[in-house]
Amino acid sequence: MRPPVSHHRPAGGAPRRPCRLLIVEDEKRLAVSLAKGLAAEGYLVDVVHDGREGLHQATEGTYDLVILDIMLPGLNGYRVCAALRAAGHDVPILMLTAKDGEYDEAEGLDTGADDYLTKPFSYVVLVARVKALLRRHAQVAGASPVHVHGDLKVDTAARRVFLGSSEVALTAKEFSVLEYLVLRAGEVVSKAEILEHVWDFAYEGDPNIVEVYISALRRKLRSALIRTVRGAGYRLEAPEETEPA
Secondary structure: OOOOOEEEOOOOOOOOOOOEEEEEOOOHHHHHHHHHHHHHOOOEEEEEOOHHHHHHHHHHOOOOEEEEEOOOOOOOHHHHHHHHHHOOOOOOEEEEEOOOOOOOHHHHHHOOOOEEEEOOOOHHHHHHHHHHHHHHHHHHHHOOOEEEEOOEEEEOOOOEEEEOOEEEOOOHHHHHHHHHHHHOOOOEEOHHHHHHHHHOOOOOOOOOHHHHHHHHHHHHOOHHHEEEEOOOEEEEOOHHHHOOO
16 A cells, blocks of 8 residues: 655645646655645645655656655665656656765766755755746757757757767766757857756856866767857857867
8 A cells, every 4th residue: 555645735826737746755844844835836746755655656647846855765866766767757856865965966967867955955945946947847848859950969858969870878967058058059158057057046066067067078979069168158169160170
């Protein structure tokens, strides 16, 4: 018998089609507090306290975003996230972690998480992250899923990248950075803009993380494809400009 799922619904006057959120968190007081707060913001919120049940709910339900704790009974957050991505679910995932360092950002993002938040966190920051992830996902969903830039093809629906006839394997965060550059191909994109779009404006880590992912993309794709514009940011070059002289 599966454990019960608690439901939290917005008060009257909420939007006709509020977003559905799933919270997978074994700290019950925190989970209920977050659910009540998000319901007050107008979201439909379901709560479960076990990793296996969280995976079942996320797989069977139709959610716009999942808030996923790392340390869960039954199945930890890494494995839940990886299983959802392996099954083809592209729902945005915001991971929660304790401050004791149990969370490895690279590992979490490489399993397919879209963002992470370290406990204790401000409720205002959590709401900002949720809104940013929902907005970003809606923008991608409303755009053409395949973007072609010379011999570079980025399929945002399947989250696959091809350079010529070869597929290039990217981590979730590498894909998000490349996707944003492709959407603004030819424009100079600042580091702050990439942080806000890919991590969101509430990110409190090292801003040089952007350089790490840009370097990784250059190694995996073509170094001249992403040009550094000193003091301004990065630009995805026109295909003919990336060809060797």
